[in-house]
Amino acid sequence: MRDSATEPVRILLVDDTRTNLAILSDYIHTQGWVALTASDGETALQQAQSASPDLILLDVMLPGIDGFETCRQLKAHAATADIPIIFMTALSDSANKIKGLKLGAVDYITKPFQQEEVVTRLDVQLRLHQMKCQLEQQNQLLNQKVVEQAKTEAQLQLLTYELEERVQSRTAELNSVLDNLTQTQVHLVQSEKMSSLGQMTAGLAHEINNPVNFIYGNLRPARRYFQDFIDLLTHYQTCYPNPPADLQEHLESVDISFVVKDAFNLLDSLEIGADRIRRIVLSLRNFSRLDEADIKSINIHEGIDSTLLILQHKLRGAVDSEPIEVIKHYSAAFEVECYPSQLNQVFMNILANAIDAIEENRSRLSEPEASSSAHTIEICTELTTDRQVIIQIADNGPGIPEAIRAKLFDPFFTTKAVGKGTGLGLSISHQIVVEKHGGQIQCLSEPGKGTRFLIKIPQTQRCLEPPAVGTESRCAIAQPI
Template sequence: MNIPVLETGVILIVDDNPNNLEVLSETLMDTGWEILIAVNGEGAIAQAEYACPDIILLDVMMPGIDGFTACQRLKSNPVTCDIPIIFMTALSETVDKVKGLSLGAVDYITKPFEHEEVLARIKTHLQIRNLTKQLQTHNQQLQQEIADRLAVETKLQKLTQELEQRVEERTFQLSQALHNFQQAQVRLLQQEKMSTLGELVAGIAHEINNPVNFILGNLNHASEYTQNFIDLFQLYQQYYPNPEVEIQQKIDEIDLDFLMQDSPQIMSSMYKGTKRLAQMIHSLRHFSRRDDSVVQPIDIHEGIDSTLLILQYRLKANSERSEIQIIKHYGTLPPVECFPGPLNQVFMNLLANAIDAIEESFITNTNFSKIASSSVHLLSVEDNGKITIRTALHKQGSVVVIKIADNGIGMTEEVKQRLSEPMFTTKPVGKGTGLGLSISRQIIEEKHGGTLSFVSEPGKGTEFCIEIPVLSQKA
């Protein structure tokens, strides 16, 4: 089955496996797209800088620099940072997929390749790429037209009021058109991101759920059987304290006393680990609810906890900072009618931004400490990063309020004024898209009829406040 191709473009395929290159080349042969090939990360970076392809299909495992390093370098280069990157990975490489998306990749293609899926994904991201270029062109045209209008107003000050009114109306129409175009682009990116993330998370949870449940269900039996064997050995020792020489040698060889003492502890550790894995699967399945067309009554706290569990790896201590503490002040809330998947994404965006703000404060203060005199203490930053989450009912129980506060770097007045603009971000190139807060605001205000506000002060942190009705008006 051939999928009709409506977009033209240049595709750079990066893979050190000739078979993969052959399969992808044959798949894309009749599309009309120009195909470029690189067999390692260095070659990919060089070709990307020279040819500026529209999309890069990037393998993870390669000789020399791997796909992740190549992605980081491409995203940090102003010449190539805007080129969409689609990772090529196996379905079992869960960590690779999540890491790839966090580095700035827009999608992934699983191995072995499916013809229709490859074409469909490439076509979708070509359309998004072309929309982005159209937006840039439209912005340039709009700026030029506004400049021309201002020049006309300067030279022709005696124009009639009617002409001035027409200019104002035209400017408003152009601004409204730009705003509508930006909002449409944000929605398109939001839908594609949630679709990709939902498929990834749901697929991971589905693949490992049954094996984990199987192990968890059998560990109780294994523990019971192990204890039975231990009890039996102890009875033998009680009634046959002097075994044959060969048996005694084997007992000494395997250190039977240690085995009987350590085996229950091993079983207990295995049970705790598998239980933890089962909880993670539950959180992934809860987070990846993709049906955003139907309002459902859900437990808000479960959504927040699921998101925190997914972000647990980012909260742990590392070489640059101590562990980030999570402080919960949960109120008593009824089930809230909402769209679970999009609301979980809001929690993910706000919590991830809080973690970024705390990490930036540690980096800033570390650099400042190197400059400051050792005899004068110039910093008053808390030793530990903290994120505080509060929930409560307001307005006679009709509105749920969720507050997420951090003690990170905070925001200046300039940043606060521009924070609602789509595409605006304070993060380095390749690390942030500037869409997180814009998408979150759309989800809260348009989908749930609520409000999203914040307060922030440089050096003292930021607090976001979500207010949504308990009973949805969107049902």
């Protein structure tokens, strides 16, 4: 390629008239340019290919192929297509001027030549061509830059994508670590809560058990001794119907006939009280079941009753308020394979929540409203034909809005005041029912219409398949309240 900055401009003159070639060559030389010449089309084509001139001045009328055909062939060839061509025509020949321009010529010069015009037109076209070349070079550079930029952008996009993927997978990892941590925390709190509650109730039961057994065990001999004393007294009265005056006076002041009658009432109530304590102790042991860490077959109703007994004081409520009525719809007794103390923990959590909800509702109602409406907890148990155990615990408390219902089983979710609730009761219950027993726990509730918890576990833990859906149930489970 010619270096335009150091090499002189070369112009190919194509004309079959020697005089024209000579005149034009002169003009060109005056500008310091180099003139190449050809007197026919074929020679012009060869010259153009070999010398690569900066511009071609082409006559229309040539021997052999004429100027137009020469122009067409120059434009058709890649090596010569970009060389600017200026036609030389007669002044009046406007048809040829147009034809030449249409074939790709950049300009025309009219004969006879005027030196200034020729030089000016050549100079303009040379400058234009140079600018065009520079523009093309710049364009090429620009295109290269665009391609490079596109490449960089593609790499950047790839990096961003990889980075996003890494962030996503890292976030997922972190979330799962966080989930595990929360679960572990729940497990820890649960086992701590379970063991401290269990140990406390078991300890209490043990401490009370011995003294109450003394009382209960001694009541029978005490009754017998009483009877012996009374028999002896009656015998005395029969043998000595007229005792001395001061003894008679003593007998009347003691009101012995009342004492005799009331002593047995007293013994009866002592026996009832001691029996009640014994039953509470039994319930406490039943509830804690510390000795039964493994799966056992138990009567589930005993677990519920023990839990109710432990919650008795909460159910009774304040002195001036109506107690919460517990309505039981127990099915016929059946055995369930389960972790008894853990299941009792579930009953405890749900029943305690129901009591709290009722109490909270009561505190919100006005005095006449609160005393007129009955507060109830309904417990329903059932064994379905496909051996699923269903326990439903429903309260007529304030109910739960949907937004809260969605978070109910989340660890640490609570609406209770600080120090009143840890927000773990239901998440622990969920874990016990679903993970430990392969069951389901569900909450049905509507604000103002109370809350119903449904627990469904398989009767035996050997088959941990998911329970069949749509099992017919006497308790109308899965019916919205």
